[in-house]
Each structure stands twice: as C-alpha cells, then as structure tokens.
Amino acid sequence: MSIHHEASELSTQLTTWRRHLHAHPEVSFQEFETQKYLLDQLESLGLKPYRIGQTGVAVDxxxxxxxxxxxxxxDALPIQxxxxxxxRSVNDGVMHACGHDGHTAILLGVAKxxxxxxxxxxxxIRLMFQPAEEKIPGGAKLLIxxxxxxxxxxxxxxxxxSDMPTGTVGAVVGAQTANADSFTIxxxxxxxxxxxxxxxIDPIIVGSELTLAxxxxxxxxxxxxxxxxxxxxxxHSGANFNIIAPRARLTGTVRTFSVEDRRQVRRRLEELVAHxxxxxxxxxxLDYVEGYPSVTNSERETSIVREVAARLPGIQSWMDIEPLMAGEDFSYYQEVCPGTFFMLGCRNEEQEAIWPHHHPRFTLDENALPLGVSLLSETALQYLLLP
Structure with a gap:
C-alpha cells in the first residue's frame, strides 16, 4: 500500500487524535498531559518514545x-x-488556536x-513533538x-x-519568517x-511622544x-483622572528579516528612548529582547518538498508564498541543520475553517491532515536518499 493511500485510510484516526488534543489544550511549558498522551499513543504503535525538553517527546x-x-x-494558547x-476546549482560557493540534495529529500519523x-x-527518522513554540525562549532550544x-x-x-485553501502547499526559499523581537520601555x-x-514630569507625555516617534x-x-x-x-500609566502618574510602561514588537535591519531598529529605539x-x-x-530568528529554508530541501507535492494526489497547487512577518522557533533547528518549513493549506469556508490564527473561533479543515502525513513522510524519505 502506498504512503498516500495509507494516509488517506488514516483519516478517521487522524481526526480522533486531533479532536482529543483540541479538547485538552495546554499552554507552553505546561504540556504534561499532552506528553503522557503522546507517549501512550506512540508506545501503542510499538515504538520507544522518550521524554525530552521537559514536556516534549521524541522517538526514532x-x-x-x-x-x-x-x-x-x-502547545496551545491562553485564549478562551x-x-x-x-x-471544544474543556480547559477554560486555553485553546488550540494556531493549528498545533493538527500538527501533532499529523506527526502521529507519520509515526504510524x-x-x-x-x-x-x-x-x-526522528519525530520531535516540541513544547512551547508560542512562548519565548521556545521549546526548540530545550530540545536542541x-x-x-x-x-x-x-x-x-x-x-x-488558514490563509491557504486545503490542497495547497507553499514555502519560501530563503527567509520565510521574520526575526521576532519584543521590547519594554x-x-x-x-x-x-x-x-x-x-x-x-508627565510620563504619559513622554510615552506619547515616543509612540509617535x-x-x-x-x-x-x-x-x-x-x-x-x-x-x-x-x-500603561495612571490610576485616576486628576493625578499625573509617576511612571509609564510601553511594550511592543519588532519584525525584521536581516541582521542589519534588526541592529538598526534596536539602535534607533535606544536613541529615541534616551533623547x-x-x-x-x-x-x-529600554529592555530589548531578541526573539526567534528568521526561518530560512534551504534551496535543495525546499525543491524536494515541491517535487513531492507535485506528484501527490490531493495536492492541487504549489504557492510561492510571500515571506511572513510572524515568528517561529523552527529557525533554531535550521541553525544546526539545513531543512525546510512549509505551509499547508487548511482553509475551507464550507466547514467554517476561515478564521485567522490566534482567533477564538479558529479551526481547521481536517481533510488537510492526511495530506500533511503524506507530505512529511514522502519528503523525509527523499531527504534520507540525499548524499
């Protein structure tokens, strides 16, 4: 039986895995029950998984x-x-609003x-079930x-x-996501x-000028x-209408693609804050925190994903997507090894899979799950054949 056919046959199981995970979300660095669930599922497949990165799981x-x-x-998000x-989530204030439940179900399918x-x-082939992508410093560093x-x-x-229809695949050769930094003033x-x-000395006036500058x-x-x-x-500043507050705090984010731009923005922030x-x-x-570096896809490995997608039934088209201003700690793995991080469409208006990531009504088209299993499995096998 071909991998694609077997992945299609797994649709019901993939949906079961995904829905269980969706109903039982846990935020970054707290994925203890998720870890237990993954260990049980992988052991039931005759594999020997092990704990890694505090709340992560890996298996060879x-x-x-x-x-x-x-x-x-x-990991999930602190969203109701x-x-x-x-x-739907049984944990108040916690939700899989970014598709990580789908990612995890897909990798369980790859394992099977x-x-x-x-x-x-x-x-x-090593499967990495990584915790804490949503929270700096991120789980990738722990696993590494x-x-x-x-x-x-x-x-x-x-x-x-959720921006791409189910059946579409895309990636960028080179920088695909931004350097994602944060700052507090x-x-x-x-x-x-x-x-x-x-x-x-009114800190609200100072903060307002800084915001505009x-x-x-x-x-x-x-x-x-x-x-x-x-x-x-x-x-944030102040507590009453007729009191000038003694202090104020501003927080923000910086997104860049190059090291030079990252340094330039930080230098200008420092100058504006001081002066x-x-x-x-x-x-x-100014407290400036450098977050996840840019996800940078290597050319040869990305071309293999595209070749696999072109011959895979169920994949309708390849999209040369534009670089994303989002941050992603998959980049830390790419600092050690070449590789690719690609996007798989899960948008389906008939199934209400239309909401943006991190929205409280986000969901995904579960028809995308077996496509993800096929793409990851076939591409990994092709990577093993490379010199």
Missing amino acids: IGEGSKGVAIRADI EESNWPF ILASRQDQLPGR QDGVLDGIDRVLGLHLS DIEGQGGHGSQPHLS IQSIVSRSMNPRSPVVVTIGTF ISAAHGAHAV
Whole structure:
C-alpha cells in the first residue's frame, strides 16, 4: 500500500487524535498531559518514545548513519475558545488556536506509517513533538540542548495555514519568517496633581511622544525595500483622572528579516528612548529582547518538498508564498541543520475553517491532515536518499 493511500485510510484516526488534543489544550511549558498522551499513543504503535525538553517527546524510527528530524509543536494558547464544536476546549482560557493540534495529529500519523516500514528505511527518522513554540525562549532550544539533533542531517516541518485553501502547499526559499523581537520601555517621571502639571514630569507625555516617534523608524530610518514592522502593543500609566502618574510602561514588537535591519531598529529605539525622555527631564529604560530568528529554508530541501507535492494526489497547487512577518522557533533547528518549513493549506469556508490564527473561533479543515502525513513522510524519505 502506498504512503498516500495509507494516509488517506488514516483519516478517521487522524481526526480522533486531533479532536482529543483540541479538547485538552495546554499552554507552553505546561504540556504534561499532552506528553503522557503522546507517549501512550506512540508506545501503542510499538515504538520507544522518550521524554525530552521537559514536556516534549521524541522517538526514532529506523536505523542508519543518515538522520532526518521532523517537528510538530504541541502547545496551545491562553485564549478562551468561542466555538460550539463538540470537541471544544474543556480547559477554560486555553485553546488550540494556531493549528498545533493538527500538527501533532499529523506527526502521529507519520509515526504510524513509518513504524510499519522501519525495517525498510534507508536511515533514521526522528519525530520531535516540541513544547512551547508560542512562548519565548521556545521549546526548540530545550530540545536542541537535550541532543535532539545529534546524528541528524536535515530537519523538516510544516505549519497549517488558514490563509491557504486545503490542497495547497507553499514555502519560501530563503527567509520565510521574520526575526521576532519584543521590547519594554519603562518611563520614570514625577507624579503630582493634574491641576499643577508644572510641578510634575508627565510620563504619559513622554510615552506619547515616543509612540509617535517610534513610527518614524520604519518610514525614515529603514530602506523602504526592506520589510520592517515596529508596533507598540500596550501603553500603561495612571490610576485616576486628576493625578499625573509617576511612571509609564510601553511594550511592543519588532519584525525584521536581516541582521542589519534588526541592529538598526534596536539602535534607533535606544536613541529615541534616551533623547526624548531626557528632553522632558524623565528617565527611561529600554529592555530589548531578541526573539526567534528568521526561518530560512534551504534551496535543495525546499525543491524536494515541491517535487513531492507535485506528484501527490490531493495536492492541487504549489504557492510561492510571500515571506511572513510572524515568528517561529523552527529557525533554531535550521541553525544546526539545513531543512525546510512549509505551509499547508487548511482553509475551507464550507466547514467554517476561515478564521485567522490566534482567533477564538479558529479551526481547521481536517481533510488537510492526511495530506500533511503524506507530505512529511514522502519528503523525509527523499531527504534520507540525499548524499
């Protein structure tokens, strides 16, 4: 039986796995029950999984000097689900709103298919069920520190996309996601009564000027041909209408694709924070946190995904997608091994699979699950044949 046919036959089981995971989500670094569930499911396939990265799971299938690793992320988000699906989350305030339940179900399907073929594999395929993709510093670093890439030559992963119809596949050769950084600006002013502003140093005024000035970083300090995003996400200050608060806090995010742009944005933030606060007699501190680096797909490995997709029944088209400003810690694996992270469509308007990722009504077209199993399995086998 072909891998595609076997994956199609797994549709019911894939749906069962996905719906169980969807109903029992756990946030980053807390995936203890998910870990137990995965260990049970993999052991039932006759495999020998092991714990890794605190709440992660890994398992090897096959033997040999060549190794390929496939990753699925297993964590959910701190979001209250608003759907009425019978398999909706039973954990208040936690939801699989990014498709990680689908990723995990797909990798379980890969495990089932490859387990029955492990004596025929031309090498070793390691499945990585990774925790904490949604929260910096991310689970990928933990797995790497625990040796998950030891003896591995190439890495492979996918992300379901509600922007792409089911049956479509896409990727970018080179930078596919952005460097995803965050920052906090703490402003120390001098509080006082709202009727006597001359006796105070108003941190809200300082924060407001900073908010506007920061927008000039992209429009006036960066090359307009280089995609850069700088966003202020929160502004907190004050407790009463007639009191000038003593302090304020701003938080935001920076998205860039190049190391040079990343450094330039950080330098300009530091300059604006220092000079604008000083001009008002306030004191401000910038805490800049470098997040996940850019996912960068290698050319040869990406071309293999495209070749596999072209001959796979059920795949309607390949999309040369545009780079995404999102962040993704799969990039840490690619700093060690070449590989590809591709997008698999899961949008289906008839099934209400139309909501964006991280939306409280997000869901996915489960018809995409067997396609993901076929793509990952076939591509991993092709990677093992590379010199």
